[in-house]
Amino acid sequence: MTSYPPPGDAPPADVDDEVLAQIALSRDEYERACDMLGRAPTDVELGMIGALWSEHCGYKHSRPLFHHFPTEDERILTNLGEENAGAIDIGDGWVAVMKIESHNHPSAIEPYEGAATGVGGIVRDIFAMGAQPIALLDSLRFGPLEDRRNRRLCTGVVAGIGGYGNCLGIPTVGGELVVGESYSGNPLVNAMCLGIAPHGSLISATAGPPGTQLMIVGADTGRDGLHGATFASVELDEASAERRPAVQVGNPFLEKSLMDACVGLVRDHRDWLEGLQDCGAAGITSSTVEMADRANAGIRIQTRHVPRRESGMTPYEVMLSESQERMIAAVKPAHVADVQAWFEHWDLHAEVIGEVTSDGIARVFDGEVEVAAAPVSVMTSPPSYTPRAERDHDAAARAGWDPGSLPDLDPADANDILLRLLASPNIASKRWVYRQYDHMVGTNTVVTPGSDAAVLRIRGLRQGLALCTDGPGRAVELDPYAGAARAVAEAARNVACTGARPVAVTDCLNFANPERAAIYFQLRESIRGMADACRAFQTPVVSGNASLYNESEDGPVTPTPVIGMLGIIADVAKSVPMAFQDEGDEIWLLGSGPEQSSASLGGSEYLSVIHGREAGPIEVNLDAEAALVNALVAAAEAGLLKSAHDCADGGLAVAICESAFVGNIGAVVDAEITGRLDAALFGEAGARAVVSAGPGADLSNIGIRIGVVSGDRIQLGPIDMALGEASQVWTAALPDLLDG
């Protein structure tokens, strides 16, 4: 065995700026690595350190803030950040496993493959734990769809998500599509996956004791995706298109076989394994080094044994390739042949590429030559940064603007304004998107896309799972703390509308360059706001992902923390739909209103679409939000609700419309509309929901009766229009924009 430090290639006396730029390592960080190693790193070591210390893998700017999050309660089975995904006890011997992750930069360059491989990556995170993936959600942000470039990104991303997810047989049950100016050129593509497994059957992403064999299974390794982790950690610019080789190409068929084989292996032969890990960002480097780190061990990798799809690959390329559909299994030595035979059933080949050692050093060999020998602890100790934070003056000024300074809307314009809002891509029906996704395979989808949250049953269990994503970026930009708290509140409200009690959160932090004070302020305050809201709903954060440096030549993206929320319904047969059901049912408004203050218009879709303003105060009342959640869950469990839908984008008027459209039945609101009309109809005050109940049901302890489900018109204050006309505008808006 070669002694440490290795004789390998003579380390460069000084490293070029260009080399450091390629791996997005600063000069200071390079020197930190040299200090920790006691020498200059070899090329392969430098590549490995660069990848593991990238923002994408190392969370340099975000990790110091994670302590704000509540992460524990009696249901939570994993520690935040220690496994591929977070696990939640859902009762009766079952656990749910979930995580959300971004694939923003690859999707900006190559929308179809970028989005497709985003789905592939998050699915592997779930089955790496031995859980069966049963649901996908996708939270998407694009620039205005009138722009051909943004349309191309949107249609490509949606096709890519469908192309990959549909092939896997995992239903895509929900998500969001939001349009905003700042996402032009830097779309956000966040994919969330949820899996289930019997309690006690999960497997850790650990390497196991010395002698454990490390096997790679799945795709051969190519040059695709080199420096993908690095690419995800810098801003996009004109030259980004040249980074196309950093975008991976997906093979969902291979992933399907890999998933079936891995889930079956953990289910039937968990005793053959020490651990299982997917090859994600930074490929074999991050998977094996992180596994070793969890086991307090070292590793020895022989790059010559890694099956390749291209000839002439260097050890550097093998270690940093981000070829998709690969897993690393840590296998007990006596069961290597068993594991190989197991994968052969699916025509998959598992090869031993290394083993676990006791010296704490990550050693990489190219045949006889040792090309890297650095302590695992160095590679997994990126620096952490707490930059200066300062609130953006422009955003602060806009948040301080009073929407009450606008004249109220003219009642004669109310119909037209409603129609314009219904045609806004942020409010319009998303059927154009979700009908391209198989949302029914697996025959568990009780509430399909287009509702507040999706609901899934689990065969044999009485309880059901509710899932949604929410990320109101505009509100976060105006007030990062309150906006991010609102993101959690909206997600909690959405799952509660189905009758589910919110139980856990996974989050995807999409922000711009955190080295700038205004951006770091957004990041820090958002995390604080999310954390406080999560405490209010008793929904710990179990997993997540930070995607920073989301900037294009046009500037930074709107700060967009996306919340993925899991809720549990005690009896899935009692899940509540969003649609109005029957003529004569009574409509109730839970929470405050209908009269609202002008402040409720702050950051609203009404101000944006009708007045071209993204401004005003962002208010959030977590006590009221938690009370609403309790009221919704209790009413659903008591069987009182025939429909429930939260008041969010577009306010009360849009909420009534959407329940009416989906139910294909009209609504007559006879409650008097007082105060400012714009705020009452379109204000977005939180902690409100529109529900319906059978005639005679009394919900007066939690809300006020405002009208009746009836006929084929929408009548609300000055609004009076045919259901069919309004519904058509709402339904046709996205197809008209995107199929043109």
Added chain:
Amino acid sequence: MRFAVLVFPGTWSDWDCVYALEDLGQTAERVWHRETALDDYDGVILPGGFSYGDHLRCGAIARFSPVMSALERFAASGKPVFGSCNGFQILCEAGLLPGVLQRNASMQFRCQPQQLSVERVDSGFTGACEPGQIVQLPISHGEGQYFAPPQVLDELEDAGRVLFRYHGENPNGSLRDIAGIVNPAGNVLGMMPHPERASDALLGGTDGNYIWRSIIEHWG
């Protein structure tokens, strides 16, 4: 009845079909594509999915799987064979049914509830339906546009081998709105929609059970 539910690499509606049949009191077993005997079964299901990732063409590689010779013998024996979605595509590629399934006319994947008209109720697959009945079954496919030369379409229609047509919207551009056809003997049905997804009231519909119950009543 005892059903074999064939599983190719990439198949994904296998469990859904197993559960739908079990919920009706039948026995259903997943059978890996390398099996070479189906003699012990009373019916065979080819479920949906993306066998072999739809590489080359949908179903084009699966037709060479070892189990396919056994399937041909099974079909010739007169026992029921039912292919849905990718199963329909495989049956066409294998020559057990005429025609091909092309890319949807919209060029997009479509997953949605779909109304179908039941064209005849005196077949083994539709005996439980009422004459003129409209059923609602989900579709979920990117390549479901049924295509065949005009004389083949005429033959199918003249022989009463079109069992289901799309009612209302034609979601994929299929010629003559064809959603499901049988072989001349009437014991091999291929259709794009998914009856196994409409076999449980909790999931919003049970019209799929008309097909399962028809099979069980006719062949069971």
